[in-house]
Amino acid sequence: MQTLIQLGATALQIGAVYILFSLGLTLIFGVMRIVNFVHGHIFAVAALTVAYFLPSLVEGGLSAPIAYILASLAGIVAALGLGALIYLFGFRYFQRDLVGSFILSIGLVLLLDGVLLHVFGGAVRGVPEIFPGRVSIAGAQITVQRLFLCAVALVMAATLYWTLSHTKLGKALRAVSYDHEAAMMVGVPYSRIAFLGFMIASLLAAVAGVLLAPVTIVSPVIGTDYLIKGFIAVIIGGLGSVPGAILGSLFVASIETFGSYYLDSSYATLAIFGMVIIVLLFWPKGVLGRG
Amino acid sequence: MMIKTRLKTGTAIVALTGILATAAQAEEIIKLGLSVPLSGAAAVWGKGAEFLCETAAEEIRESGGVSVDGETYNFECLPYDNKYNAAEGTKVAQALLNREGVKFIGGSLGTAPVQALQSLAERQGVLVFTVAWGASLKGMDHPMTFTQMNTPGEILPLLIGYIADKYPEAKSVAMLNPNDATGQETEALGGKVWQENGVKVASSDFYERGTTEFQPIAARLASLNPAIIDLGATPPADAGAIFKELDVIGWSGVKVVEVGTGADGLKATGGGAAEGVYMGAGVTFDGDNVTDHQKAINDRAKAEIGESLNAVQIGFYDSLYALKAAMEMAGSVDPKAVAEVLPEVTFQSFYGQEVGFYGEELYGRNQQMRLPIIVTQVTDGVLVEVARLTP
Numbered sequence: 109m110q111t112l113i114q115l116g117a118t119a120l121q122i123g124a125v126y127i128l129f130s131l132g133l134t135l136i137f138g139v140m141r142i143v144n145f146v147h148g149h150i151f152a153v154a155a156l157t158v159a160y161f162l163p164s165l166v167e168g169g170l171s172a173p174i175a176y177i178l179a180s181l182a183g184i185v186a187a188l189g190l191g192a193l194i195y196l197f198g199f200r201y202f203q204r205d206l207v208g209s210f211i212l213s214i215g216l217v218l219l220l221d222g223v224l225l226h227v228f229g230g231a232v233r234g235v236p237e238i239f240p241g242r243v244s245i246a247g248a249q250i251t252v253q254r255l256f257l258c259a260v261a262l263v264m265a266a267t268l269y270w271t272l273s274h275t276k277l278g279k280a281l282r283a284v285s286y287d288h289e290a291a292m293m294v295g296v297p298y299s300r301i302a303f304l305g306f307m308i309a310s311l312l313a314a315v316a317g318v319l320l321a322p323v324t325i326v327s328p329v330i331g332t333d334y335l336i337k338g339f340i341a342v343i344i345g346g347l348g349s350v351p352g353a354i355l356g357s358l359f360v361a362s363i364e365t366f367g368s369y370y371l372d373s374s375y376a377t378l379a380i381f382g383m384v385i386i387v388l389l390f391w392p393k394g395v396l397g398r399g
Numbered sequence: 400m401m402i403k404t405r406l407k408t409g410t411a412i413v414a415l416t417g418i419l420a421t422a423a424q425a426e427e428i429i430k431l432g433l434s435v436p437l438s439g440a441a442a443v444w445g446k447g448a449e450f451l452c453e454t455a456a457e458e459i460r461e462s463g464g465v466s467v468d469g470e471t472y473n474f475e476c477l478p479y480d481n482k483y484n485a486a487e488g489t490k491v492a493q494a495l496l497n498r499e500g501v502k503f504i505g506g507s508l509g510t511a512p513v514q515a516l517q518s519l520a521e522r523q524g525v526l527v528f529t530v531a532w533g534a535s536l537k538g539m540d541h542p543m544t545f546t547q548m549n550t551p552g553e554i555l556p557l558l559i560g561y562i563a564d565k566y567p568e569a570k571s572v573a574m575l576n577p578n579d580a581t582g583q584e585t586e587a588l589g590g591k592v593w594q595e596n597g598v599k600v601a602s603s604d605f606y607e608r609g610t611t612e613f614q615p616i617a618a619r620l621a622s623l624n625p626a627i628i629d630l631g632a633t634p635p636a637d638a639g640a641i642f643k644e645l646d647v648i649g650w651s652g653v654k655v656v657e658v659g660t661g662a663d664g665l666k667a668t669g670g671g672a673a674e675g676v677y678m679g680a681g682v683t684f685d686g687d688n689v690t691d692h693q694k695a696i697n698d699r700a701k702a703e704i705g706e707s708l709n710a711v712q713i714g715f716y717d718s719l720y721a722l723k724a725a726m727e728m729a730g731s732v733d734p735k736a737v738a739e740v741l742p743e744v745t746f747q748s749f750y751g752q753e754v755g756f757y758g759e760e761l762y763g764r765n766q767q768m769r770l771p772i773i774v775t776q777v778t779d780g781v782l783v784e785v786a787r788l789t790p
Contacts, residue, residue, distance in 0.1 A: 111622065114648070118614045125612075221438070230442030230480075231705055232636040234667025242647055249648050324611050325636045325668050329439050333611040368615030369622070373606035374578045376615070 110247050115365050117248035123361030124261035128316035129338035130345070130353040131268055132309035138285035138348035139305035142202060142209035146194055147338070148331025149220040150187045150310050154317025156224065157183035159233035159326040166236070176238040180318035187317060191310030195303055203302060204288070224328035235322045257319045264315055268308070269350060281305050285348060337364075340380055344387050346394025355396060359383070427472045429465070429732060431456075431505030431722075432495035433715065434488060434516050437480035439609070441634045443664055444508055445480065446704045447712030448530075451749075452476035452505050454696055455719035465723045468730050474719055476505060481512035483608060484579070488512020492519045502734045503722060504528055506547060506715040510536065510580035517544060526734040526741075528718040530711050532632060532658065533584045537762040543738050545721070545756065546767045547714030549680070549790065551588045555657060557772050557788040558679040559589070562627070563596035566653050569626035571601045575616065575641070576631040578605035585632040589657060593629070601625045610637070617644030627653040635664025639673055646672035653677070659775075660709030662782040673777050680710040681775035683784045690751050707782070710773070713749045717768060720746040742766065757790075 129151065136144045158179045165175035194216060202209040239252040272278035280301045283291035292298045316334070324330065341360045345352025360380055367376025387395060433452055435445035456474040464471040477499055479491040492515050495501050503526050507513045510533035517536060520527050521543055529536060530548040537546065563569075572593050576582030582605055590600050601623045606616055620628055620641075628645065630638045638656045642665070659665070659678025666673045683689075684697045684707055700708050722737065724744040729736040742765035745755040750771060758767035774786040 111618075114618060115615070118618060122612045122614065225438050225480075229705075230436070230438040230446055232443070232664065232667055234670075237670065251647055325640055327439060327442065327636070329609070330611065333609050364612065365615040365618075369619045372604045373610065373616050373619075374604075377607050 111369075113246050114248045115369055117245065117250055119358070119362045119365040121250065121254045121258055122365060123358040124258040125316060125320060125334065126337050126341050126357035126361055127265055127354050128261050128312050128319070129334050130341040130357050131265060131350065132312035132316075133338050134342045134345070134348055134350060134353040135268075135281070135305055135309045135312070137342070139281055140199065140209075140302050141204040142199060142206065143213065143339075144199070144209075144309070145213040145335065146216045146220065147309070147313050148335030149217065149224065150191050150194075150331075151313040151317040151334060152224060152328060152331040153190050154180075154183035154187040154314040155321040155324075155326050155330055156228045156233070156317075156328065157186045158318050158321040159235045160228065162235055162321075172236060172238050176322070183318045183321075184311070184314040187314035188307060188310055191307055191313075195306045199306065200299075200303075221328070228328055230328065233326045235326060238322050251323070253323050257323065260315065260319055264312060265354060268312070272350060277301075277304060337380075340384055342394070343384055344394060346391075346396040349394065349396045352394050352396035356394070427470055428475045429472050429503060429722075430475050430477055430499060430501045431503050431719070432499060432501035433476055433478040433505055434481045434491045434495065434507040434509075434512055435478055436483040436508060437478065439483060441483045441509070443635070443704060443706050444660065444709075444711045445478070447700060447706065447708055448506055448508060448715040449476065449478040450700055450703055451696075451708065451712050451716040452478070452719065454699075455716040459719060459723055465726050465732075467726050467732055472726070472732060474505070474722075477501065481507075481509060481516075483509045483512065485511040485515050488515035489519075492516040496520060496523055496525060501525065502732075503737075505718050505722070506530060508711065510584060514580060517541065524735055526722075526738050528714070528721075530714045532581050534588070534762070535580070535584065537758070537766055539763045541766075542764070543734065544766060545718075545738075545741055546758075547718045547721075548710050548768070549770050549772055550767070551585050551657070552761055553767065553770075553790045554679040554772055555585075555588050555592045557790065558655075558657060558677070558774055559592045559596055559598075561774050561786055561788065562653065562655060562677055563593075563598055566626070569598065569653050571599045571623075571625045572627040572629050573601045573620045573623050573625035574603040574629045574631055575620060575633060576603075576605055577608050577633060577637075579608060581632045585657060589629060589631055598627065608637075613637070613640045613644050614647075617641055617650075618648060621645055621648050621650040624650075625652060627655060629655040629657065630659075631656070632658045634658075635660060636668045638676070639665040639667060639669025641669075642672040642676065643669045658711075660711050661707050662777045662780065663706040665777065666780065674780070676777045677785075678775045678777075678782075679772065681782050682707070682709050682713065682773055683775060683782050684708070685781070686784060688751075693749065693751065696749075710770075714768070716749045717746070717754075717770075720748070721768070 161179040241252045280296045341356035345356030367379045435448045437445040460473045464473045481488040481491045507529045510531040513529050513531040527544045528547045532550045576586040654676040657679045660680045724746040725737045725741045729740045742756045745753050748754045754769050756765040757769045772788040775782050776785050
């Protein structure tokens with residue numbers, strides 16, 4: 109029982125990260141009907157910026173939490189800047205063009221791979237734990253850092269859900285997602301809404317990046333693994349569906365956790381891809397369909 | 400008058416041509432391809448390899464270059480990112496051999512990408528140096544391949560024997576390796592040697608390179624309650640992350656990373672959990688035996704790549720001096736002629752001693768540099784040499 113509780117807690121911790129990641133992917137797909145492979149790089153820029161600035165801020169005499177907040181703000185600004193550039197000079201011209209955006213996306217991935225490698229170097233960077241220590245919840249050992257990550261992920265997911273349900277912007281995003289032409293006919297400024305949707309998704313990736321920097325391996329290629337898992341999550345949950353992204357993320361995290369424990373990490377990875385095949389066979393639009 | 404002027408002009412042209420020819424002769428370049436990871440968890444190995452190749456090339460240039468049959472040659476390092484996987488390794492091999500036209504591989508890293516490189520290089524008669532761990536890369540079938548660092552065949556029997564002797568009460572080990580050629584070959588030998596030393600292998604798992612969440616893996620390893628956890632060929636950054644997660648769930652025991660190369664990568668992701676880890680491919684630069692030359696280069700490396708040098712990277716320095724010695728002995732820069740004399744040459748290694756090649760008993764031919772096996776341990780956050788064993 110103790111093992112199950114620990115594994116459940118691990119699945120929730122990993123799932124929290126995937127949720128942040130997949131929410132951005134699903135939002136962009138919902139609003140713009142494009143698949144954004146650059147999402148992982150936006151996430152990587154935020155994490156790398158934190159890893160780059162935090163040590164020097166701490167050496168400069170700031171306390172770790174203050175340095176982390178400042179470095180995180182820099183990371184989020186850098187990631188949003190990259191997101192804005194990508195949108196304004198790229199995806200803006202390929203909205204609702206799956207093939208065009210796919211080609212653009214892959215090109216940008218190659219370009220940014222080189223740029224990040226050149227700017228930050230290939231070596232991994234260490235970010236010290238900002239909130240040291242661990243807590244025991246129902247016997248499961250969880251670090252305070254991971255707990256903080258889960259709490260922020262929960263707040264971000266809840267805020268996004270509330271925003272989509274209760275605000276003018278959220279309603280416009282949903283309207284565009286359902287039928288962008290009809291939305292435009294009733295006065296929804298599609299271009300502005302698409303830009304805001306892209307920037308919200310970039311913000312989610314940036315927040316995931318700064319939250320994960322102290323608990324994972326920060327390198328220019330850090331986004332790839334999360335991008336794949338995020339995509340699998342939204343494919344399982346249903347592209348464009350917010351609840352689907354959350355459900356898919358928790359599902360992927362659970363298979364990864366329990367599969368790695370009871371089988372082998374490599375088999376768990378295979379099992380995740382196996383699940384995608386099964387889901388696509390029986391629910392081609394994902395378990396919850398398109399939102 | 401006109402004839403005189405023409406003669407002067409002609410003489411000037413001949414003289415200028417001579418000067419240019421001499422300059423061209425002084426700049427004979429031998430391109431050395433490097434197939435190394437320059438991104439990802441193993442990037443620090445690749446960056447250090449590039450640094451040390453360029454360092455050795457510069458030293459050789461400053462000392463007068465490679466003298467072959469009256470000509471002077473210098474080395475140029477061409478590093479390409481193989482991302483530590485076979486697919487990228489194949490692309491790198493194509494680029495180095497077919498686009499760059501290299502005849503010598505100054506060093507290559509990662510069994511899977513090196514296998515891809517080797518198959519193409521052998522067909523084209525290119526001489527390959529490698530630090531890859533795979534025993535499958537060696538032997539009579541690979542006369543153009545030479546190993547520039549200790550590999551599992553040399554390290555594991557001595558490293559595991561040392562740990563088994565030091566912890567006689569530790570009777571079980573859980574192993575984890577990356578799921579590729581490097582990990583599989585390391586795992587096969589590692590498991591055998593642990594058992595030969597009376598340690599039971601409780602489990603032997605694999606994980607995919609690029610994995611970022613190690614909590615489930617750590618939970619499985621800890622659940623077996625092994626006395627020893629051996630992360631085999633796991634890169635330092637991944638190993639640090641795994642030990643950190645093991646620490647969170649309360650596992651404490653003997654920590655081993657057979658291919659462990661340094662404390663910095665481990666500490667970057669593992670923090671305090673890196674403490675006590677034993678490694679088989681690390682090198683320290685703090686002891687009395689360290690030369691000024693080693694210290695100076697290591698200080699430059701730390702400034703450039705952010706980490707101390709290690710055995711993986713040092714091979715990329717040694718291979719250049721081995722090539723220089725072999726080219727001068729053969730009196731040729733033809734890769735086949737150089738490969739024929741390489742097993743006979745000795746050269747001054749970065750480790751400060753004159754070394755040659757051995758390995759006939761194990762691999763069937765002398766293709767392995769005879770280098771010391773340095774057992775290191777992270778102690779108080781610093782890498783400390785705890786034993787120096789001779790293969």
